[in-house]
Amino acid sequence: MPFADKLVIDGYVLEVDVHFNGKTQLEIIATGMIDLDSGFIDAIFVDPQYMGLGAGKEMLAYLERLAVEAGLSLLKLESTLNAAAFYRKCGFEGDEVSVYQSPRGFNLNCIVMCKKLT
Known part of the structure; x- marks a missing residue:
């Protein structure tokens, strides 16, 4: 399924x-996307002209609220290397590097991260 269709x-x-x-x-x-069955967060993107203004943090907080409402106790994601510090500031943990294989044919090093919800 194309990304735009999945986002819709x-x-x-x-x-x-x-x-x-x-x-x-x-x-x-x-x-941003979240699978409310698995707790996997995906596709958090911020328009570059709005980076550093809280848009990513607001999107992540919204997805976390949805997860709590769905009764999830753990969130998971694969962070790009440049975004790992952002996710750590938001309470995610993890250092294991994995390789994301895009359906578009490229590979991207990522860090597997998770966050326990209370």
């Missing part, structure tokens, strides 16, 4: 109002 079915977006030329429109600034 299983994903969430964070939108903000953008004002341009006297018009207001919604713009997607972050995405």
Whole structure:
């Protein structure tokens, strides 16, 4: 299934109002997905112009609330190497490096991480 189709079915977006030329429109600034059966978080992306402003943290907090409401006790994800520090600040732990094999044909080193929910 193409990523965009999967996002429409299983994903969430964070939108903000953008004002341009006297018009207001919604713009997607972050995405995220969670499998509420396994607790696996995936596809957290933030538009680069909104990085460092809390959009990723807000998306992750929203996905965690959904997990708690679904009765999950553990979240899992595979972090890109450059995002691991962000996830650690959000309470995730893990150092094991794995290789993510994209359906698009590329491999990406990732860190397997998890977070216990209370």
